[in-house]
Amino acid sequence: MTTSLLLLRHSSSAAAVFFSSSSFVFTKNTNSSRSFTSIKMERGEASEQITGEKKKVFVAGATGQTGKRIVEQLLSRGFAVKAGVRDVDKAKTSFRQDPSLHFVKADVTEGSEKLAEAIGDDSHAVICATGFRPGFDLFAPWKIDNFGTVSLVDACKKQGVNRFVLVSSILVNGAAMGQILNPAYIFLNVFGLTLVAKLQAEKYIKRSGVNYTIVRPGGLKNDPPSGNVVMEPEDTLSGGSISRDQVAEVAVEALLDEEESSYKVVEIVASADAPKRSYKDLFASVKGH
């Protein structure tokens, strides 16, 4: 894999259900649990929402290239979204208006109290797609990709949110994989130990008790998908790339299939040679913790 491929900037009750081809609405509320137990539908469109409203997901890094796709896919799959952004006015200009989309200021460097306020008491899950923006601050990867993510997990615990999906990266544990000389591993760690910072955040999530899915993509591309998703257990892949559209899809599918995706670390790339498999099948193929 070339270095450029991996440039990191780096709940039960009765409910009547009505759904269209791409969204869902639950009309009766008799349970306030926040579990994402899925009601399976044809394209896995709905997750169980017993609150009479769309289930709300807080997305950190919603203005990012992957984050934006996650927001759009969540909306198209019938979720409500609280987009956590650093600049609300600016963020509003880059999304189509949608009554199910709301923006809230959320800088992950400002600590867990503020993040808990941003997440609020109405979010059922958090997806983190943040990544430091390159600049002169050598500690930025550590501040964003480690402490920022740790603060988000703490904020989830404060608010009782028990579902966390993190967009991380392959090779975060490159040293243990014998990939210490992998050019991508070297390059990304030279710039502020980015992969080490991400690995430490992953370890914190695993210890937190929060129900997690850690998605580790290969090099990210803005092109539409050009192959099928390959999903492997942690510390398996050392190269390859994937469309951000597919990364967003995996993150959203993780919420839709809690049964198969909980407490798992999955590594993903895309391959034209790989067979097309359902997400259920892909998640089921990876052992949980």
Ligand SMILES: NC(=O)c1ccc[n+]([C@@H]2O[C@H](COP(=O)([O-])OP(=O)(O)OC[C@H]3O[C@@H](n4cnc5c(N)ncnc54)[C@H](OP(=O)(O)O)[C@@H]3O)[C@@H](O)[C@H]2O)c1
């Ligand atoms: N690039 C790759 O090839 C590659 C490969 C594997 C994994 N990854 C990882 O995948 C994730 C997504 O990557 P991407 O390229 O799609 O991301 P991106 O476009 O660089 O977006 C980064 C997002 O993080 C936000 N952010 C930065 N600092 C923040 C802070 N202090 N508080 C809150 N939000 C903050 C940015 O907000 P603003 O818009 O306000 O700046 C932006 O929304 C990252 O973690 C990245 O490291 C990347």
